[in-house]
Structure formats: structure tokens, C-alpha cells
Amino acid sequence: MQKYYESDAKLGDLGNCRIAVIGYGSQGRGQALNLRDSGLDVIIGLRPGKSWEKASEDGFEVFDVATAVDMANVVMILVPDELQGDVYRAQIMPNIKEGDCVMFSHGFNIHYGQIVPPPTVDVIMVAPKGPGHMVRRVFTEGGGVPALIAIHQDATGKARQIALAYAKGIGATRAVVLETTFQEETETDLFGEQAVLCGGMTALIQAGFETLVDGGYAPEMAYLEVLHECKLIIDLIHEGGFTKMRDSISNTAEYGDLTRGPRVIGPEAYEAMEEILTEIQNGEFAREWLLENQINRPVFTALKRQGEELMIESVGREVRGLMPQFRNLSK
Numbered sequence: 619m620q621k622y623y624e625s626d627a628k629l630g631d632l633g634n635c636r637i638a639v640i641g642y643g644s645q646g647r648g649q650a651l652n653l654r655d656s657g658l659d660v661i662i663g664l665r666p667g668k669s670w671e672k673a674s675e676d677g678f679e680v681f682d683v684a685t686a687v688d689m690a691n692v693v694m695i696l697v698p699d700e701l702q703g704d705v706y707r708a709q710i711m712p713n714i715k716e717g718d719c720v721m722f723s724h725g726f727n728i729h730y731g732q733i734v735p736p737p738t739v740d741v742i743m744v745a746p747k748g749p750g751h752m753v754r755r756v757f758t759e760g761g762g763v764p765a766l767i768a769i770h771q772d773a774t775g776k777a778r779q780i781a782l783a784y785a786k787g788i789g790a791t792r793a794v795v796l797e798t799t800f801q802e803e804t805e806t807d808l809f810g811e812q813a814v815l816c817g818g819m820t821a822l823i824q825a826g827f828e829t830l831v832d833g834g835y836a837p838e839m840a841y842l843e844v845l846h847e848c849k850l851i852i853d854l855i856h857e858g859g860f861t862k863m864r865d866s867i868s869n870t871a872e873y874g875d876l877t878r879g880p881r882v883i884g885p886e887a888y889e890a891m892e893e894i895l896t897e898i899q900n901g902e903f904a905r906e907w908l909l910e911n912q913i914n915r916p917v918f919t920a921l922k923r924q925g926e927e928l929m930i931e932s933v934g935r936e937v938r939g940l941m942p943q944f945r946n947l948s949k
């Protein structure tokens with residue numbers, strides 16, 4: 619895989635460009651603030667609402683999407699994936715010009731054919747491998763969240779330099795930037811968030827919590843054991859892999875880990891993961907999610923409510939309330 623670092627990217631490749639960041643949510647805010655701190659010319663495109671107020675409070679010039687696109691030559695689309703097709707067709711497409719650059723932080727809409735830009739523009743991805751709030755936090759601490767870049771169309775012949783300059787602007791080259799394709803990013807990103815990072819992780823924690831509470835143990839104990847400590851263990855895995863984590867835990871824990879872990883994530887989990895990956899690869903998940911949005915998200919709304927009502931959430935609020943380290947964190 620091609621890898622890039624600070625010295626491979628020049629901010630000057632975006633020196634004569636105005637970047638319109640469309641959307642000011644998790645990624646939009648993190649990326650726009652980092653780009654501005656890197657000395658680049660950034661404006662924000664939005665519809666009226668809370669994000670507009672937030673971007674103005676942060677000192678950005680904010681415009682409706684069509685105007686922002688018209689004023690810029692690099693357009694980073696950071697509205698939710700499920701809305702990008704409509705926003706693109708109504709406000710972005712009519713205002714992009716030959717030689718402009720259209721950018722994404724996730725390949726969903728290009729890969730599944732929801733957005734088809736004209737051949738006269740560059741189509742690029744710069745996808746941070748982390749939540750938007752961390753893209754900002756890590757940057758202000760002097761570091762960077764790694765990112766993927768991909769080139770779908772290179773109309774100007776400068777797509778790669780622009781992608782690298784943007785990646786540098788958001789701090790990603792301080793970590794590492796890997797080059798991939800829209801297909802690979804889309805499929806691995808969806809799989810990761812569904813099976814491991816978000817879906818797999820919350821289901822694993824919830825199953826452990828329920829098992830302990832059903833076994834008669836105090837919910838506060840169960841919370842500290844299977845949720846709070848998760849981060850401490852993950853930090854060690856993040857820094858030095860399974861080996862560093864296993865070096866830090868007791869021999870008893872390590873023996874339990876090696877012998878019992880594969881019983882929890884057994885053949886059934888592997889089969890489920892394969893099915894999930896297939897649904898991503900054959901477009902079934904994308905179709906389901908796009909159709910769900912067309913009918914006003916009944917399944918998403920019901921499941922989200924059920925998730926918010928789980929005992930682990932109320933117990934978590936109580937337990938975090940006991941610890942000073944959580945008092946100043948946003949919810």
C-alpha cells in the first residue's frame with residue numbers, strides 16, 4: 619500500500635484554492651477548523667439551523683450550499699451519507715465548474731452510484747480513520763488521525779497532490795495517509811463500523827452486562843467491569859497490539875482470554891460477519907439504508923429509542939457521575 623507522510627504533501631497545492639466544507643457536523647467541524655488552523659481558505663456551506671450558528675460562532679463565513687459551491691473550487695461533501703445524493707443534485711451539481719474538485723470522506727455515494735459527477739472534475743476521497751471530534755482533539759494536541767485517500771477521477775492531473783494537501787491540512791500526514799480505492803474504503807469502513815467498532819462492540823458489551831446483571835451482580839459493578847475498563851484495555855491494544863495488552867494483564871486474565879475468548883466469538887460470529895460483508899459487497903445494505911430513509915426511518919427510529927432506554931445507559935450516567943474525570947466531557 620502506498621503510504622504518505624508530512625514531507626510527501628504540500629499545503630501550497632491548495633494555496634490558490636478556496637475550500638467549501640459542506641456540512642458542519644462531526645467531520646465538517648473537525649476538518650474545517652483544522653484546515654483553517656493550517657492556513658487554508660475555508661468557507662462553510664449549510665442549510666439554516668444549529669450547525670449554521672455553530673460555524674458562525676467558530677468564526678467561519680457560512681453560506682447556503684449553492685453559494686458556497688459557487689464561491690469555491692474544492693468542495694468537501696460532509697452532509698450525512700443518506701442526504702448527499704439529494705444535496706448534490708439540487709445544490710452542488712448545478713454550481714460546480716470544470717476543473718473543480720469534489721471530495722468525500724466516505725465512498726458510499728460514489729461507490730453505490732448515488733452521485734455521478736461530470737468527467738471534467740476531480741473526484742477524491744480523504745477519509746479520516748476516526749470520529750470527527752477526535753480529528754479535532756488530536757490535531758489540537760499536536761498529532762493527527764490517520765486517513766485514507768483515493769482518486770476516483772483525475773480531471774486536472776493534480777488530484778493526488780490536492781488529496782495529500784487536504785490530508786495535511788486536517789493533520790492526517792502527522793500520523794500516516796494510505797492510498798486506497800473508493801470501493802475498498804467503502805466496504806471496509808461499513809464492515810468495520812457494523813461488525814467490530816460500533817455494532818460488534820456495543821453488542822459484546824451489552825451481552826456481558828446483561829449476563830452479569832441477570833446473574834445477580836450489581837449493575838454498577840457490571841458497568842465498571844465490561845464497559846468502563848474496555849477503554850483501558852483497548853488503549854493498550856491500540857498502543858502495542860494484543861501482545862502489549864497481554865503483557866500488562868495477569869497470567870490468570872491472559873489464560874482466560876486465550877481459552878474463553880474464542881468461545882464467545884465462535885463459528886456463529888464468523889458466519890454472521892461473512893453475511894454482513896456480503897450484504898455490503900452486493901449492495902444489499904446500501905439499498906436497505908437508502909430505502910429506510912425514503913420511508914422516514916421507522917426501523918432506525920425504533921432501534922435508536924430502544925438503545926437509549928437500555929439499563930446500561932442509565933447506570934452508565936450514574937457511574938460516570940461519580941468520577942470527576944467525566945464531569946467536563948460533553949455528552
Ligand SMILES: NC(=O)c1ccc[n+]([C@@H]2O[C@H](COP(=O)([O-])OP(=O)(O)OC[C@H]3O[C@@H](n4cnc5c(N)ncnc54)[C@H](O)[C@@H]3O)[C@@H](O)[C@H]2O)c1
Nearest residue numbers: 641642643644645646664665669696697698723724749750
Ligand atoms: N462521523 C464521523 O466521525 C465520520 C468519520 C469518517 C467519515 N465520515 C463521513 O463524513 C460524512 C459526514 O458525516 P458526519 O457524521 O460528520 O455528519 P453529521 O451528521 O455529524 O453532520 C452533518 C452536517 O450536515 C448538515 N446538513 C444536513 N443536511 C443538510 C442539507 N440538506 N444541506 C446542508 N447541510 C446539511 C448538518 O446540519 C450537519 O452540520 C459522511 O460521509 C460520513 O460517512 C464520518
Ligand SMILES: CC(C)(O)[C@@H](O)C(=O)O
Nearest residue numbers: 747748749807811815816
Ligand atoms: C467513525 C467511523 C465509525 O469510523 C466512521 O466510519 C463513521 O461512519 O462515523
Ligand SMILES: [Mg+2]
Nearest residue numbers: 724807808811
Ligand atoms: Mg463510516
Ligand SMILES: [Mg+2]
Nearest residue numbers: 747748807811
Ligand atoms: Mg470509519
